[in-house]
Amino acid sequence: MAFSSLEIDAHEVQGLAETFKRAEREAPLAIVRAIKRTGDMSKVRVVRALTKQTGLKRDVIVRAVKAKPAGMSYSLHSRGGNVHLKYFKARPTKKGVSAAPWNKRRIFAGTFIAHASGGGSMFGGQVFKRTGASRLPIEAQRSGLHIPKEMISGATAAEFLAAVRTILPVRLQHELARILGGAG
Known part of the structure; x- marks a missing residue:
């Protein structure tokens, strides 16, 4: 009579458990990194779109739009009056x-x-x-023309939202894969 069995050894999964514990500890930092990188990339897109939308030179827009990363959030601010x-x-x-x-x-x-x-x-x-x-x-x-008003309207606002929608999930996946050791 032939006898066969399938067996799971807990020692083989122990390494995976350690990886998940590390992921739980480092996930907030990964989220912060993903948000900062997404914010930086979206700022580039906003500056490009705002330059086209307003007709101002790029360096004027770069001086007017400031990034403020703060942990789990990232915001773009601009100030200025009638140009x-x-x-x-x-x-x-x-x-x-x-x-x-x-x-x-x-x-x-x-x-x-x-x-x-x-x-x-x-x-x-x-x-x-x-x-x-x-x-x-x-x-x-x-x-x-007021740069702050233009920044939150038209093609510039649409470009920012599109960048966040497309870039953030990819960056978050990338950062979590780094924690999990390339798996993902």
């Missing part, structure tokens, strides 16, 4: 200054860029408009 026209590639024309807020070039009638007597630009290329009948007073012109 001056000079930041939108302003250039003088016969009818006024041409600038491109929201990446749409148009002419702002009756405006000018003050020039120094040597041919250089005074006031750093600021766009002005006369507020009275004589030469003075003049007033610096603004675009009506």
